Amino acid sequence: MTLTAPVTRKRSALTKGQLPGYAPYVVLAVALVLGAAILALIGFNVLSWGVVSAILFTVGLVSWSGAVEGARKAKDKLATCLVVGAFLVALLPLVSVIWTVLVNGIPGIITPGFLGTSMNGITGTLDNKSVDEGTRVLGGVYHALLGTVQITLLATVISVPVGLLTAIYLVEYGNDRPLARAITFFVDVMTGIPSIVAGLFAAAFFFALVGPGTKTGAVAAVALSVLMIPVVVRSSEEMLKIVPNELREASYALGVRKWRTILKVVIPTAISGIASGVTLAIARVIGETAPILVTAGFATSINNNVFGGWMASLPTFIYTQILNPTSPSNPGPSDQRAWGAALVLIILVMLLNLAARLIARIFAPKAGR
Amino acid sequence: MLKVDVTTNSLTTSQGAGRAGDKVFSGAALTAGCLILAVLFGVALFLVVQAIPAFVAPAADIQGGQGFIAYIWPIVLGTLIAALIALVIATPVAIGVALFISHYAPRRLASGLGYVIDLLAAIPSVVYGAWGAAFLAKEIAPAYDWLANNLGWLPIFQGPASATGKTILTAGIVLSVMVLPIITSLSREIFLQTPKLHEEAALALGATRWEMIKMAVLPFGRPGIISAVMLGLGRALGETMAVALVLSSGVLTASLIQSGNQTIAAEIALNFPEASGLKVNTLIAAGLVLFVITLGVNMVARWIITKHKEFSGAN
Numbered sequence: 074m075t076l077t078a079p080v081t082r083k084r085s086a087l088t089k090g091q092l093p094g095y096a097p098y099v100v101l102a103v104a105l106v107l108g109a110a111i112l113a114l115i116g117f118n119v120l121s122w123g124v125v126s127a128i129l130f131t132v133g134l135v136s137w138s139g140a141v142e143g144a145r146k147a148k149d150k151l152a153t154c155l156v157v158g159a160f161l162v163a164l165l166p167l168v169s170v171i172w173t174v175l176v177n178g179i180p181g182i183i184t185p186g187f188l189g190t191s192m193n194g195i196t197g198t199l200d201n202k203s204v205d206e207g208t209r210v211l212g213g214v215y216h217a218l219l220g221t222v223q224i225t226l227l228a229t230v231i232s233v234p235v236g237l238l239t240a241i242y243l244v245e246y247g248n249d250r251p252l253a254r255a256i257t258f259f260v261d262v263m264t265g266i267p268s269i270v271a272g273l274f275a276a277a278f279f280f281a282l283v284g285p286g287t288k289t290g291a292v293a294a295v296a297l298s299v300l301m302i303p304v305v306v307r308s309s310e311e312m313l314k315i316v317p318n319e320l321r322e323a324s325y326a327l328g329v330r331k332w333r334t335i336l337k338v339v340i341p342t343a344i345s346g347i348a349s350g351v352t353l354a355i356a357r358v359i360g361e362t363a364p365i366l367v368t369a370g371f372a373t374s375i376n377n378n379v380f381g382g383w384m385a386s387l388p389t390f391i392y393t394q395i396l397n398p399t400s401p402s403n404p405g406p407s408d409q410r411a412w413g414a415a416l417v418l419i420i421l422v423m424l425l426n427l428a429a430r431l432i433a434r435i436f437a438p439k440a441g442r
Numbered sequence: 443m444l445k446v447d448v449t450t451n452s453l454t455t456s457q458g459a460g461r462a463g464d465k466v467f468s469g470a471a472l473t474a475g476c477l478i479l480a481v482l483f484g485v486a487l488f489l490v491v492q493a494i495p496a497f498v499a500p501a502a503d504i505q506g507g508q509g510f511i512a513y514i515w516p517i518v519l520g521t522l523i524a525a526l527i528a529l530v531i532a533t534p535v536a537i538g539v540a541l542f543i544s545h546y547a548p549r550r551l552a553s554g555l556g557y558v559i560d561l562l563a564a565i566p567s568v569v570y571g572a573w574g575a576a577f578l579a580k581e582i583a584p585a586y587d588w589l590a591n592n593l594g595w596l597p598i599f600q601g602p603a604s605a606t607g608k609t610i611l612t613a614g615i616v617l618s619v620m621v622l623p624i625i626t627s628l629s630r631e632i633f634l635q636t637p638k639l640h641e642e643a644a645l646a647l648g649a650t651r652w653e654m655i656k657m658a659v660l661p662f663g664r665p666g667i668i669s670a671v672m673l674g675l676g677r678a679l680g681e682t683m684a685v686a687l688v689l690s691s692g693v694l695t696a697s698l699i700q701s702g703n704q705t706i707a708a709e710i711a712l713n714f715p716e717a718s719g720l721k722v723n724t725l726i727a728a729g730l731v732l733f734v735i736t737l738g739v740n741m742v743a744r745w746i747i748t749k750h751k752e753f754s755g756a757n
Binding site: 167236252259 | 566737
């Protein structure tokens with residue numbers, strides 16, 4: 074008789090008081106439907122649908138979990154929802170920025186001559202005409218692109234030797250001396266200098282040295298170096314530190330001098346990391362606006378001399394085109410140029426970031442052959 | 443008789459050359475190190491020298507006609523307000539993102555997700571400014587209207603709300619996006635360094651994942667989080683473009699949703715290019731004030747990191 078009793082599937086005591094595995098999916102589906110229903114009443118758009126559904130999902134899952142599993146588990150679920158939510162919230166601006174730049178920048182960048190012409194001779198009248206007659210927007214970023222390349226190149230030429238040598242001092246000669254500790258501390262402090270203060274420093278320095286109102290590409294390069302050196306020092310220092318001591322000792326044992334050891338053994342081993350660190354530092358300063366604004370002024374024409382005359386750069390070009398449109402009554406063409414320049418700038422920065430990763434991979438020391 | 447000529451011994455000559463090379467090289471390294479200290483000192487020195495005329499000038503000559511103190515304190519307050527808004531928004535989100543990457547995301551995805559957040563730091567500040575001015579301000583203006591209508595009794599939400607949305611709150615939101623990756627990456631580093639044994643001990647005692655984080659990860663990471671937030675504060679205080687492009691500036695106001703307020707960095711950026719004479723000195727003096735504030739914030743942050751160096755990889 075007992076044998077014929079039907080076997081009832083009972084949940085094991087261990088899994089008792091737990092939400093079933095499908096619980097989150099059910100709650101999600103309900104939240105999405107409810108969210109859509111609520112928004113149908115007050116006007117639908119995707120973003121608020123996501124937000125409302127996420128709130129409903131959190132409330133639903135947490136209260137269900139609280140009823141079945143108890144307060145501790147419910148709190149855990151709440152924390153998980155909030156943490157995942159924080160990540161999604163952080164993605165929103167990234168997606169939004171990239172989307173905005175793409176949508177607004179592509180019309181600018183595909184205009185013929187945008188990359189190849191400067192703003193020389195582009196006046197508000199021309200802009201008004203292009204709006205009235207619907208012709209293409211004239212003018213471009215060539216002068217700004219050229220200025221950015223020159224200023225950044227000069228800043229790199231200043232920063233890399235100083236930064237690399239400082240890193241060598243810290244790792245190879247410093248031995249945790251008070252001076253080395255002071256340099257480490259102040260390099261860290263320098264990382265936090267506001268970029269505009271770096272620009273003001275360079276401006277004040279050259280005002281005192283050359284004369285008031287000195288604004289050239291070189292001044293901007295000095296300002297950028299102040300921002301770039303600490304980054305180069307930090308990254309090179311990290312890279313030199315991880316060179317194994319055995320390599321240095323093997324070289325010393327062969328009677329090689331310390332400076333030859335550093336030049337021929339330590340730096341070649343760390344070169345991939347150093348090069349990618351330098352590339353990242355360039356990527357960081359290439360987008361700096363404020364220091365260039367106060368040191369190089371704005372120019373509308375091509376200037377090939379870093380040591381004389383005002384110089385344009387991509388970031389300041391964007392800034393001035395937005396803030397002071399070429400034609401105040403028709404800011405459309407200026408906006409288009411500004412977004413086009415923003416797209417060019419973002420592409421440059423992303424390429425540099427990509428290059429840094431590639432360099433790190435290509436020049437990485439080969440482990441045996 | 444064979445005489446050994448010591449001077450032509452190849453070993454000793456090369457040693458001589460090597461010694462000189464060593465001297466030159468270590469000297470160059472030392473010089474570079476000292477140069478950095480000199481630059482930082484020079485930053486302070488040149489700013490002070492160029493700022494002195496603004497401090498000693500008669501009050502009527504300074505912009506506003508009330509002297510330097512009256513000129514600087516509203517924009518110092520504005521700077522602090524903007525930075526504070528940025529931190530209030532960014533800190534919880536950044537800690538959440540750091541926890542997500544270090545303890546919640548599938549391990550295979552974690553580093554990729556970290557890279558995505560680092561992309562936020564790669565976008566130039568002027569692009570954020572343009573985005574804030576052209577997109578965010580427009581989208582957020584209705585929300586300000588709602589705040590003014592429903593929470594208008596709070597001084598910070600006092601109406602009428604700005605129709606363009608170009609307010610200090612918008613600037614603060616843009617700033618929060620810019621400091622988010624800084625706080626995230628430092629906190630993430632320190633969360634990853636929590637001793638595995640602490641975490642496993644908590645889990646073995648039956649703690650849920652959140653309780654484990656509350657008992658093991660957060661107490662361990664607290665100094666790291668504090669210094670990360672301080673570094674974010676340093677960045678938010680000195681950020682120029684987001685404010686210069688987004689905020690339509692004006693006099694100091696308590697309401698965050700009206701146009702008004704100004705920050706030091708934006709004030710300099712907006713006025714320096716056309717400035718001349720004493721105005722230049724005044725702006726450089728404002729820059730000096732900003733420099734001192736950020737220097738103080740950064741030094742405290744670094745000091746906290748060094749104090750807890752033994753278990754911190756965040757520096």
